[in-house]
Amino acid sequence: MCFVLYAGTTKPIPRSEFDEDAPNLSVKSLTEHDAPIKAHFSKPEIQYIGSTSCCGCDFPHSILQNGGWPHFEGPDPDAERDASRRRNMESLAALLRTTGEDAVELYGVWDGHFAASPKARESVSFEKLLDPGFHFKERGFYRVSLENNAGRGSGPTQE
Numbered sequence: 001m002c003f004v005l006y007a008g009t010t011k012p013i014p015r016s017e018f019d020e021d022a023p024n025l026s027v028k029s030l031t032e033h034d035a036p037i038k039a040h041f042s043k044p045e046i047q048y049i050g051s052t053s054c055c056g057c058d059f060p061h062s063i064l065q066n067g068g069w070p071h072f073e074g075p076d077p078d079a080e081r082d083a084s085r086r087r088n089m090e091s092l093a094a095l096l097r098t099t100g101e102d103a104v105e106l107y108g109v110w111d112g113h114f115a116a117s118p119k120a121r122e123s124v125s126f127e128k129l130l131d132p133g134f135h136f137k138e139r140g141f142y143r144v145s146l147e148n149n150a151g152r153g154s155g156p157t158q159e
Contacts, residue, residue, distance in 0.1 A: 004048065
Protein backbone atom coordinates (compact mmCIF):
# COMPACT_ATOMS: atom_id res chain seq x y z
CA MET A 1 0.00 0.00 0.00
CA CYS A 2 1.22 3.49 -0.81
CA PHE A 3 1.02 6.93 0.72
CA VAL A 4 -0.74 9.32 -1.67
CA LEU A 5 -0.89 13.12 -1.62
CA TYR A 6 -3.61 15.41 -2.97
CA ALA A 7 -3.61 19.18 -3.46
CA GLY A 8 -6.61 21.49 -3.39
CA THR A 9 -6.32 24.72 -5.35
CA THR A 10 -8.57 27.36 -6.87
CA LYS A 11 -7.28 26.76 -10.41
CA PRO A 12 -5.96 23.45 -11.78
CA ILE A 13 -2.27 22.74 -11.53
CA PRO A 14 -0.96 21.82 -15.01
CA ARG A 15 -1.06 18.05 -15.45
CA SER A 16 2.11 16.03 -15.97
CA GLU A 17 2.52 12.28 -16.30
CA PHE A 18 5.05 10.19 -14.40
CA ASP A 19 8.06 9.26 -16.54
CA GLU A 20 9.99 6.26 -15.24
CA ASP A 21 13.02 7.25 -17.35
CA ALA A 22 13.13 10.75 -15.82
CA PRO A 23 11.37 10.55 -12.44
CA ASN A 24 9.89 13.82 -11.26
CA LEU A 25 6.64 14.95 -9.69
CA SER A 26 3.48 14.10 -11.57
CA VAL A 27 0.12 15.85 -11.36
CA LYS A 28 -2.99 13.91 -12.30
CA SER A 29 -6.72 14.53 -12.36
CA LEU A 30 -8.90 12.53 -10.02
CA THR A 31 -10.37 9.27 -11.26
CA GLU A 32 -13.49 7.46 -10.12
CA HIS A 33 -11.19 5.47 -7.78
CA ASP A 34 -9.96 8.48 -5.77
CA ALA A 35 -12.87 10.92 -6.31
CA PRO A 36 -14.13 10.52 -2.69
CA ILE A 37 -11.09 12.54 -1.54
CA LYS A 38 -12.85 15.70 -2.80
CA ALA A 39 -15.13 15.72 0.25
CA HIS A 40 -12.27 16.86 2.49
CA PHE A 41 -11.26 19.98 0.54
CA SER A 42 -12.73 23.47 0.49
CA LYS A 43 -10.99 24.40 -2.79
CA PRO A 44 -12.68 23.41 -6.08
CA GLU A 45 -9.71 21.85 -7.91
CA ILE A 46 -8.32 18.65 -6.42
CA GLN A 47 -5.39 16.86 -8.01
CA TYR A 48 -3.13 13.93 -7.21
CA ILE A 49 0.55 14.81 -6.69
CA GLY A 50 2.92 11.90 -7.29
CA SER A 51 6.51 11.86 -6.10
CA THR A 52 9.54 10.49 -7.95
CA SER A 53 8.33 6.98 -7.07
CA CYS A 54 5.05 7.68 -8.95
CA CYS A 55 3.03 7.29 -5.73
CA GLY A 56 3.60 9.57 -2.73
CA CYS A 57 5.96 7.24 -0.88
CA ASP A 58 9.00 9.42 -1.65
CA PHE A 59 7.45 12.34 0.23
CA PRO A 60 8.51 12.23 3.90
CA HIS A 61 5.54 10.92 5.84
CA SER A 62 4.68 9.47 9.23
CA ILE A 63 2.26 6.59 9.71
CA LEU A 64 -0.64 6.99 12.15
CA GLN A 65 -0.02 4.56 15.02
CA ASN A 66 -1.93 4.36 18.29
CA GLY A 67 -3.36 7.84 17.77
CA GLY A 68 -0.03 9.53 16.98
CA TRP A 69 2.61 9.93 14.28
CA PRO A 70 5.97 8.69 15.53
CA HIS A 71 9.01 9.48 13.41
CA PHE A 72 12.70 9.72 14.04
CA GLU A 73 14.23 13.16 14.46
CA GLY A 74 17.13 14.12 12.27
CA PRO A 75 18.22 12.88 8.89
CA ASP A 76 17.14 9.48 7.62
CA PRO A 77 19.93 6.95 8.25
CA ASP A 78 19.52 5.95 4.59
CA ALA A 79 21.32 8.88 2.91
CA GLU A 80 19.89 8.09 -0.54
CA ARG A 81 16.30 8.00 0.75
CA ASP A 82 16.92 11.20 2.74
CA ALA A 83 18.24 12.97 -0.39
CA SER A 84 15.28 11.70 -2.44
CA ARG A 85 12.77 12.97 0.10
CA ARG A 86 14.50 16.35 0.22
CA ARG A 87 14.43 16.59 -3.61
CA ASN A 88 10.74 15.68 -3.63
CA MET A 89 9.88 18.34 -1.06
CA GLU A 90 11.88 20.97 -2.93
CA SER A 91 10.04 20.01 -6.14
CA LEU A 92 6.68 20.09 -4.35
CA ALA A 93 7.43 23.52 -2.90
CA ALA A 94 8.42 24.82 -6.35
CA LEU A 95 5.24 23.35 -7.86
CA LEU A 96 3.04 24.97 -5.22
CA ARG A 97 4.73 28.35 -5.81
CA THR A 98 3.80 28.16 -9.50
CA THR A 99 0.08 28.11 -8.61
CA GLY A 100 0.14 31.82 -7.76
CA GLU A 101 -2.30 31.14 -4.93
CA ASP A 102 -2.14 32.52 -1.39
CA ALA A 103 -2.75 29.08 0.10
CA VAL A 104 -2.97 25.47 -1.04
CA GLU A 105 -4.59 22.54 0.76
CA LEU A 106 -2.74 19.21 1.02
CA TYR A 107 -4.06 15.89 2.31
CA GLY A 108 -2.10 12.63 2.55
CA VAL A 109 -3.66 9.20 3.06
CA TRP A 110 -3.02 5.56 2.25
CA ASP A 111 -4.16 4.64 -1.23
CA GLY A 112 -7.77 3.52 -1.02
CA HIS A 113 -8.58 5.36 2.22
CA PHE A 114 -10.01 8.38 0.42
CA ALA A 115 -13.17 8.70 2.51
CA ALA A 116 -11.21 8.69 5.80
CA SER A 117 -11.58 12.03 7.58
CA PRO A 118 -8.47 13.95 8.62
CA LYS A 119 -7.09 13.09 12.07
CA ALA A 120 -5.12 16.35 12.24
CA ARG A 121 -5.35 19.77 10.63
CA GLU A 122 -2.41 22.13 10.47
CA SER A 123 -1.74 25.54 9.02
CA VAL A 124 1.89 25.65 7.93
CA SER A 125 4.10 28.09 6.11
CA PHE A 126 5.57 27.35 2.73
CA GLU A 127 9.00 27.38 4.39
CA LYS A 128 7.94 24.64 6.82
CA LEU A 129 7.64 22.21 3.90
CA LEU A 130 11.37 22.67 3.31
CA ASP A 131 12.31 21.99 6.94
CA PRO A 132 14.33 18.73 7.00
CA GLY A 133 12.25 17.55 9.97
CA PHE A 134 8.89 18.03 8.25
CA HIS A 135 6.86 14.88 7.60
CA PHE A 136 3.35 14.65 6.24
CA LYS A 137 1.12 12.93 8.74
CA GLU A 138 -1.00 10.08 7.47
CA ARG A 139 -4.54 11.57 7.44
CA GLY A 140 -3.04 15.00 8.11
CA PHE A 141 -4.71 17.90 6.31
CA TYR A 142 -2.54 20.97 5.70
CA ARG A 143 -3.31 24.51 4.71
CA VAL A 144 -0.02 25.75 3.30
CA SER A 145 0.34 29.53 3.24
CA LEU A 146 2.28 30.74 0.24
CA GLU A 147 2.18 34.39 1.30
CA ASN A 148 5.21 36.31 2.58
CA ASN A 149 3.83 36.40 6.12
CA ALA A 150 3.46 32.61 6.13
CA GLY A 151 3.47 30.68 9.35
CA ARG A 152 0.96 32.74 11.30
CA GLY A 153 -1.69 30.06 11.12
CA SER A 154 -3.56 28.39 13.91
CA GLY A 155 -1.04 25.57 14.23
CA PRO A 156 -1.83 21.89 14.68
CA THR A 157 -5.05 20.39 15.94
CA GLN A 158 -6.09 16.78 16.28
CA GLU A 159 -9.55 15.45 15.57
